[in-house]
Amino acid sequence: MQTPEDGRTARKRRAIMEAATELFLRKGYPGTSMDEIAATAAVSKQTVYKQFKDKETLFGAIILNASSKVGLFVDAVDALRDTDDLDQDLTGLARRYITTVIRPEGLQLRRLLIAEADRFPEVAADYYRRAPERTIAALAACFQRLAARGLLRLDDPALAAGHFAWLVLATPMDRAMFFGHDDTQTPAELERLADEGVRVFLAAYSAR
Numbered sequence: 494m495q496t497p498e499d500g501r502t503a504r505k506r507r508a509i510m511e512a513a514t515e516l517f518l519r520k521g522y523p524g525t526s527m528d529e530i531a532a533t534a535a536v537s538k539q540t541v542y543k544q545f546k547d548k549e550t551l552f553g554a555i556i557l558n559a560s561s562k563v564g565l566f567v568d569a570v571d572a573l574r575d576t577d578d579l580d581q582d583l584t585g586l587a588r589r590y591i592t593t594v595i596r597p598e599g600l601q602l603r604r605l606l607i608a609e610a611d612r613f614p615e616v617a618a619d620y621y622r623r624a625p626e627r628t629i630a631a632l633a634a635c636f637q638r639l640a641a642r643g644l645l646r647l648d649d650p651a652l653a654a655g656h657f658a659w660l661v662l663a664t665p666m667d668r669a670m671f672f673g674h675d676d677t678q679t680p681a682e683l684e685r686l687a688d689e690g691v692r693v694f695l696a697a698y699s700a701r
Contacts, residue, residue: 508534508535508536509540510551510558512534516529517552522605527542527547527548549613556602556606559599559602567627571631571635574639579695590687591665595678630651633650636698637650643700656697656698660693
């Protein structure tokens with residue numbers, strides 16, 4: 494049972510992580526100090542250090558939290574295994590994939606992590622395993638099941654998963670990584686890119 498003190502501690506930890514995320518994204522990792530994080534979170538510096546022993550640990554916790562959000566999409570991929578309408582459900586998954594991956598904050602964190610990958614190689618590798626690699630593995634397992642059901646035709650599920658991911662994501666991801674907020678990437682345009690990615694994927698892999 495959570496006590497009031499536990500609740501306060503959780504709120505302070507969340508406030509610290511939100512403040513640090515905001516500052517890291519705005520000022521970069523080297524340009525952000527623990528003093529600034531404490532002030533932005535409206536807690537004492539002692540409280541920050543009680544929750545996170547140093548700035549490196551705090552950065553790692555933020556990236557770990559970001560990678561944990563991939564679980565919801567993986568659940569959607571797993572649900573596709575039992576589809577009764579592959580075209581429609583794969584299109585829905587592709588649309589969700591785009592909107593999940595190119596969320597502005599998610600892209601900003603990805604840029605930040607790439608910029609700091611040499612400083613934090615273990616954090617970067619862990620994020621890769623927990624997010625992109627986990628997603629591709631889930632897609633591969635799903636496609637293998639769909640092939641066993643006679644809905645797809647493929648020899649290499651992992652290769653097919655990579656093809657699907659980049660047919661759907663390559664164009665919007667590239668633009669978003671370089672340009673950030675991009676007025677040309679409207680919801681309608683993102684849906685069009687997702688739909689066309691699925692069309693090309695099924696042209697190559699559909700068993701029909």
